[in-house]
Amino acid sequence: MNQVFPIDIHTHQLPAVAGKAIVSVSPEMFTPQPSHWYALGIHPWDTDKITDFTAKMEKIQRLAHHPQVIAIGEVGLDRLHGTSIPEQMKIFEAQALLAESLQKPVVIHLVKATDELLFLHHHLNPTVPWIIHGFRGKPQLAQQLLKRGFYLSFGTHFNLDAMRSTPNDRLLLETDEREEDIEQLCQALALARCQTNEELRQSLDENVQRLFFKP
Numbered sequence: 001m002n003q004v005f006p007i008d009i010h011t012h013q014l015p016a017v018a019g020k021a022i023v024s025v026s027p028e029m030f031t032p033q034p035s036h037w038y039a040l041g042i043h044p045w046d047t048d049k050i051t052d053f054t055a056k057m058e059k060i061q062r063l064a065h066h067p068q069v070i071a072i073g074e075v076g077l078d079r080l081h082g083t084s085i086p087e088q089m090k091i092f093e094a095q096a097l098l099a100e101s102l103q104k105p106v107v108i109h110l111v112k113a114t115d116e117l118l119f120l121h122h123h124l125n126p127t128v129p130w131i132i133h134g135f136r137g138k139p140q141l142a143q144q145l146l147k148r149g150f151y152l153s154f155g156t157h158f159n160l161d162a163m164r165s166t167p168n169d170r171l172l173l174e175t176d177e178r179e180e181d182i183e184q185l186c187q188a189l190a191l192a193r194c195q196t197n198e199e200l201r202q203s204l205d206e207n208v209q210r211l212f213f214k215p
């Protein structure tokens with residue numbers, strides 16, 4: 001059987017075609033279906049609902065070894081939701097270290113906490129890719145993150161110049177919460193980048209294979 005590689009790197013629902021997307025789930029919701037891919041982690045919005053952090057991390061640790069779990073996520077920092085930022089940093093750090101030990105990429109939710117994330121990146125100096133999902137920031141922020149080695153994943157809404165200034169080999173695509181056709185999104189991005197759909201599609205495929213399926 002041929003393996004299907006995902007093109008949509010971040011969604012919360014199972015794609016119509018198994019394997020076409022990476023489905024982000026909490027450890028409690030992880031019930032792997034045949035041929036689907038998953039990212040597993042504590043969403044920053046859920047960080048104020050944790051009763052036993054050690055038990056929770058043990059559970060994630062156990063489940064994240066599953067071969068269909070190809071990333072840790074979505075995890076991250078959100079100044080507007082969840083527990084305090086120092087607590088969120090601690091929770092993020094534990095999961096980033098797990099990602100490092102498993103050599104799986106991290107899919108990151110980031111809202112108004114760039115300095116804190118850059119601090120953690122500097123402090124942990126990860127070897128696995130850190131991907132900012134749903135990137136909507138300005139070109140300056142994009143450049144700052146790209147210089148530090150981050151990958152940027154774009155959905156329906158984004159800053160046009162930031163998206164255009166992201167090189168092919170750092171770019172990823174996602175639908176997140178939306179009922180969006182990923183192929184249409186790909187076409188729209190290709191048009192905005194003055195690339196053919198095939199060119200963009202090839203870079204995205206290469207990125208996904210290099211990041212999530214390295215032998």
Ligand SMILES: [Zn+2]
Pocket residue numbers: 010011012024074176177
């Ligand atoms: Zn999401």
